[in-house]
Amino acid sequence: MSANRNLLENRTVLATLKSRWYPGILQIITAAVFVIIVYQLVAGPASAHKNLGTALTWVLWWPIIPIIFVVFGRFWCAICPFGTLSDLVQKFVGNQRPVPAFLRKYGIWIIDALFILITWSDHVWGIVENPWGSGVLMLMLTTGVVVSGAFWQRRAWCRYLCFLGGLSGNYARAGMLQLRANTDICATCKSRAACFNGNENGPGCPMFEFPRQMDTNARCTLCAACVKTCPYGAITLSWRPPTKELWFIRNPKFEEAFLAAVIMGIVFVQNITMLEVWQPILGGLQSLTGTDSYAVNFTITFLIAMAIPIGMLMLAAGIARRLNKDSMVSNFAKFGYAIIPLDIAGHIAHNLFHLLAEGKAVVYTAMEAAGQQVEAGSTSLVSMPVIQLLQYGLIALGALASLYVIFRIAKNHYGQAGRAMTWATAAPYAALIAVFGVINIVLFVLPMAMRM
Amino acid sequence: MYHRHLPVDRWSGSRLFRQSESQARFRRLLASFVIALGLLAFSLAASPGEGRFSAFESKVALADGGHSQGGLPDLRTPTPLNAHEPEQTDAQHDMGMEGTEGTHDTSVDSSPESHEATGQDAHAPQASSPQNDAEMSEEHALSSSDEADTAREQATGDGGTAEDHESAGSDNHEAESATPNDPEDTGSEGMSGRDDHGNTAPDDHGAAGTEGSGSDSHGAEAEGPSDLARNLTLGGFAAINGSVLVTAAILKKKSPRKGRNRAAVHGTGPAHEAIKTAAAAPITLSVEPAPVVAPVVAPVLTPFTEPIDIADASATEGEDVA
Numbered sequence: 001m002s003a004n005r006n007l008l009e010n011r012t013v014l015a016t017l018k019s020r021w022y023p024g025i026l027q028i029i030t031a032a033v034f035v036i037i038v039y040q041l042v043a044g045p046a047s048a049h050k051n052l053g054t055a056l057t058w059v060l061w062w063p064i065i066p067i068i069f070v071v072f073g074r075f076w077c078a079i080c081p082f083g084t085l086s087d088l089v090q091k092f093v094g095n096q097r098p099v100p101a102f103l104r105k106y107g108i109w110i111i112d113a114l115f116i117l118i119t120w121s122d123h124v125w126g127i128v129e130n131p132w133g134s135g136v137l138m139l140m141l142t143t144g145v146v147v148s149g150a151f152w153q154r155r156a157w158c159r160y161l162c163f164l165g166g167l168s169g170n171y172a173r174a175g176m177l178q179l180r181a182n183t184d185i186c187a188t189c190k191s192r193a194a195c196f197n198g199n200e201n202g203p204g205c206p207m208f209e210f211p212r213q214m215d216t217n218a219r220c221t222l223c224a225a226c227v228k229t230c231p232y233g234a235i236t237l238s239w240r241p242p243t244k245e246l247w248f249i250r251n252p253k254f255e256e257a258f259l260a261a262v263i264m265g266i267v268f269v270q271n272i273t274m275l276e277v278w279q280p281i282l283g284g285l286q287s288l289t290g291t292d293s294y295a296v297n298f299t300i301t302f303l304i305a306m307a308i309p310i311g312m313l314m315l316a317a318g319i320a321r322r323l324n325k326d327s328m329v330s331n332f333a334k335f336g337y338a339i340i341p342l343d344i345a346g347h348i349a350h351n352l353f354h355l356l357a358e359g360k361a362v363v364y365t366a367m368e369a370a371g372q373q374v375e376a377g378s379t380s381l382v383s384m385p386v387i388q389l390l391q392y393g394l395i396a397l398g399a400l401a402s403l404y405v406i407f408r409i410a411k412n413h414y415g416q417a418g419r420a421m422t423w424a425t426a427a428p429y430a431a432l433i434a435v436f437g438v439i440n441i442v443l444f445v446l447p448m449a450m451r452m
Numbered sequence: 453m454y455h456r457h458l459p460v461d462r463w464s465g466s467r468l469f470r471q472s473e474s475q476a477r478f479r480r481l482l483a484s485f486v487i488a489l490g491l492l493a494f495s496l497a498a499s500p501g502e503g504r505f506s507a508f509e510s511k512v513a514l515a516d517g518g519h520s521q522g523g524l525p526d527l528r529t530p531t532p533l534n535a536h537e538p539e540q541t542d543a544q545h546d547m548g549m550e551g552t553e554g555t556h557d558t559s560v561d562s563s564p565e566s567h568e569a570t571g572q573d574a575h576a577p578q579a580s581s582p583q584n585d586a587e588m589s590e591e592h593a594l595s596s597s598d599e600a601d602t603a604r605e606q607a608t609g610d611g612g613t614a615e616d617h618e619s620a621g622s623d624n625h626e627a628e629s630a631t632p633n634d635p636e637d638t639g640s641e642g643m644s645g646r647d648d649h650g651n652t653a654p655d656d657h658g659a660a661g662t663e664g665s666g667s668d669s670h671g672a673e674a675e676g677p678s679d680l681a682r683n684l685t686l687g688g689f690a691a692i693n694g695s696v697l698v699t700a701a702i703l704k705k706k707s708p709r710k711g712r713n714r715a716a717v718h719g720t721g722p723a724h725e726a727i728k729t730a731a732a733a734p735i736t737l738s739v740e741p742a743p744v745v746a747p748v749v750a751p752v753l754t755p756f757t758e759p760i761d762i763a764d765a766s767a768t769e770g771e772d773v774a
Contacts (some may be wrong), residue, residue: 042686093700132685137690166687194665 006236008227013237017224022099026079034081038142040369041135047149051131052365058128059358063351064165066171066344070242073175074168077158077221082145086157087206089149099156101263107160108255108367112262114163122303124295125271145365159219169218170259174340174401179220181211185234195226195235202228210361211235212215217245218256243401244336247408254329254342257336261313263437264339265306267346272305273298312435313339316428334413335429338405342433346396346440349391356381356390391444403430484699491691 008014016022031157033056038052049052068076090096103110118127118137127133143160148157158165168370181195191199197212198204205211209220211226211234227235265369285297317331359381364374410426 087699093697095700095704136685139685143689143692143696147696151703171734239582289575 004240006238006239008233013241014227017227017237021225023078027081029080029082030079031084034138038135038138041131041138044131044369046131048114048129048131049361050365052369052370054128054131054134055358055365055423057134059354060362062388063266063348063355065168066347066351069168069171069177070344070348071236072177072218072222073172073179073217074142074165074221075177076147077162077165077168080158080160080164081218082141083155083158083206083221085142086145086149086155089146093150094153095151095152096153099152101161103152103160104157108166108253108259109162111166111270112163112255112259114161115166115259115266116262116306118163119269119314120299123265123269123298123302125326139266153202158221166259167263170263171250171258171344172217172220172346173245173337174344175180175217175241175245176236176239177222178217178240178245179211179222179226179235179237180214181226181230182213182234182236185232186212189232189234191231194231199229199231200223204229212302214382215245240325243341245407246405248412249334249337249409252333252337254333254336255332258310259314259380260336260343261309262306262341262348263343264309267343267350268308268439268443269302269305270350271346271440272301274447275443309436312432316432319428320425324417324421325350326413335406336411337383338402338409338429338433339436339438342395342398342440345394345401349394349398349440349444352390353387356387357384362377390445393439395437395444399433402433402436406430481699481703484695488692488695491695492688 008017015417035054037056040051041057044053045051065076067299121137122133123142123288124127125133136334145157148161187213193210193212194201194204194210196204202225205225206223207221209219211230214220222237272281281301282294282297285300288290289297289300291297294296313332313336314328317328320326320331320335321328326334357380360377361377364377406426406429407422410422410429414421414425
C-alpha cells in the first residue's frame with residue numbers, strides 16, 4: 001500500500017464519506033451510549049466496580065482513545081457525543097456569533113488549564129473512582145458544550161475549549177491518517193471556498209479550517225464535510241508514517257509544546273499516585289509541610305510533577321540555544337513537539353494496565369446492568385507480566401519515535417549549518433527523552449493499583 | 453458645526469437604541485447566568501452530607517487526622533482502590549459481584565425534565581439554511597484575524613490564498629444581505645416572558661416523595677451518593693442548561709443580527725408591523741424544575757401523604773386510637 005495513495009479514489013470510501021449518514025449514524029450510536037453512561041454514572045450503582053458507566057468510560061474508552069488518535073487522528077471528535085450535542089444546540093437555538101477573539105488567542109491555554117484542573121480534581125475528589133464524580137464531570141462538560149453551542153459558531157467548544165480536543169490535537173499530529181487538499185486543484189477553485197463556507201451539499205468546516213492551507217491533523221476531525229462540499233474533488237485522504245507531521249511543523253507554538261510537556265507530567269502523576277511507593281512519598285510530604293491535608297500534599301506533588309518535564313525541557317532548550325543561537329522560547333516550541341510520541345506511549349502504557357487488567361469489568365458490569373447475576377472472577381484479560389512487557393515495549397517504541405523526531409526537527413531547522421549543528425542541537429533533547437523514558441520504565445516496573 | 457448637517461434626532465436615537473439594546477442584552481445574559489449559578493449552588497448545598505462528594509469528604513476527614521487508617525486506598529472511598537499486588541491481577545480481583553442486588557432501585561425520577569417550548573416557541577421557527585451557514589462562515593472569515601493571519605503566513609504565492617478566503621465570504625455576505633428579513637429575526641421591543649422558565653413552581657412530582665423517605669433499596673450500601681443528591685445534581689445541571697438554552701433562544705429571536713435588527717426597527721410598512729407583532733408576542737417557554745425541587749419538598753410532604761399506620765399511632769398516641 002502506497003503511503004501517499006488517495007483513499008478517496010476508492011469508490012466505497014468516497015461514497016461512505018460523501019454519504020449523508022456519515023458521520024451522523026456514528027454520532028447517533030455514540031450519543032446513545034453516552035446517555036447510558038451518564039445515566040449509569042449518575043443514577044447507577046454507587047460503587048465503581050459495579051458501575052457500567054465507570055467501566056465503559058475509564059476502563060474501555062479512555063485507554064482506547066489514544067490508540068484511535070494515533071491511527072485515525074481526531075476521528076473521535078467527529079463522532080463525539082459532545083460535538084453532536086453542540087450541533088443540535090446550534091441548530092435549534094444557536095446564535096451563531098463569532099468566536100471571541102480572546103478565545104481564539106488563548107484557547108489552547110484554556111485547554112491546558114482545563115486539562116490540569118481536571119486531572120487535579122480527579123485526584124483530590126476522586127472523579128474516576130467515584131461514578132458520581134465522573135457523572136458530575138460529564139454534566140459539567142455538557143453544560144460547557146451547551147453554552148458554547150448556544151452562542152458561538154460551529155464547533156467552538158471542540159476547537160478552543162475541549163480539554164480532550166487539545167489532547168487529541170497534539171496526539172493527532174502523530175496520527176497515521178491525514179486529510180489534505182490538492183493545492184493544484186484548489187488554485188483553480190471557483191467555488192468561493194465552499195469547503196470553508198459550505199454550500200448546498202453541506203456546511204463548511206466545523207473546525208474553522210481551510211483545507212487548502214491545512215498542514216496539520218491537529219484540528220481535522222475527518223468529518224468529511226469538505227469532501228461533501230468540494231465540487232472539484234480536491235480533498236485527499238491518505239496514510240502516512242506515524243509522527244511524520246512532527247518533523248515539519250512550520251509554525252511551532254509555545255503553548256502546544258507546553259501542553260506536550262504537561263501531558264508527560266500528568267502521566268508521571270497518574271503513575272506515581274497509583275503506586276505503592278506513593279504512601280511513603282505522601283508521608284514524607286506530610287512531615288515536610290506539617291499538614292496531613294491530602295489536597296495540599298497532592299497539589300505540591302502535582303506541581304512538582306508538572307514542573308519536572310517543563311523545567312527539563314527548558315533546561316534542554318537553554319543548553320541547545322547556546323549551540324544553535326536560537327532563542328530559548330523558539331527551542332522550547334520547536335522541540336516540545338518531540339515529546340508527543342513518548343506522551344502517547346506513556347499514556348497508552350498506563351491505560352493498557354487498566355484495559356487489560358480490568359477489561360472484563362466491562363462485561364461484568366454490563367451483565368449486571370442488564371439484570372443478570374454475575375459470578376465473581378478475575379477482571380484481567382492477560383497476565384501481569386504480559387502487560388508489563390507490553391508497557392516496556394511501548395515506552396521503548398515511544399522513546400525511539402521521540403528521538404527520531406528530535407533528529408528530524410534538528411535537521412529541518414539547523415541542517416543547513418551542517419551535520420555537527422544538527423547533532424549538537426539534538427543532543428540535549430535526546431538526553432531529555434532518555435531521562436523521561438527511564439522514569440517511565442521505572443514507574444511501570446512498580447506494581448500499580450486498579451481503577452475498578 | 454458639522455452636526456447641523458446630520459439628521460441629529462435620528463442619529464442620537466439610533467445610538468441610544470444601540471446602547472440600550474446592548475445593555476439590555478448584557479443584563480439578560482447576566483441575569484440568566486446568575487440564575488443558573490444560583491440553581492447550581494442550591495442543588496449542591498441542599499444535598500445531604502453522606503451523599504455527594506462523599507469521596508472528597510472522606511478524604512478531608514482522613515486528612516484531618518485519619519491517616520492511621522491506611523493511606524491512599526482508604527482515602528479513595530467510596531470505591532477503594534484495591535491495593536494492587538502482582539498476583540492479584542491474574543487471579544482474584546474482587547469485582548464485588550457476589551452480592552448482586554437484584555432489586556437495585558434505580559427507578560428514581562432522576563431524569564431531568566427537559567424544557568418544553570410551547571406556543572410561541574422561541575426557537576421553533578428558526579430554520580438554518582445553507583445561506584445562513586454561508587453567511588456565518590463569511591462572518592467568521594471576515595472577523596477571524598487568527599485564521600486570516602495563519603493563512604497569510606502560509607500563503608505560498610499562488611494567488612493570495614488568504615485573500616481568496618476572505619473575499620469569498622464577502623461575496624456571500626453581499627448576496628445574503630439582500631434577502632428580506634423574516635419576522636423571527638427581529639423584535640427587540642416588547643419582548644416579555646423571558647423569565648417564564650423560572651416561574652413554573654407547581655410541583656406535581658409528589659411521587660418522588662417515596663424516594664425522599666428512604667425507599668431506596670440500595671441504601672444498605674451506604675457508600676455512594678443518595679438518590680436525592682443525584683436528583684439535585686441532575687436537576688441543577690438541567691436547570692443551568694435549560695437556562696442557557698432559553699437565554700440563547702431569546703437572544704436568537706430578539707437579535708440574531710445587529711444590522712438586521714436595527715434595519716427592522718427603523719423600517720416602515722406592513723413588514724415592519726408584522727415584525728413588531730411577532731416580537732411583541734410573549735414567549736411561552738416552560739421549564740419544569742421538578743428534579744431540583746421535588747426531592748426537597750417531598751420529605752416535607754411525606755408525613756401528610758403516607759397512610760397512617762394504626763399500630764404505630766397507637767404506640768405513640770395511646771388512648772386516642774383505642
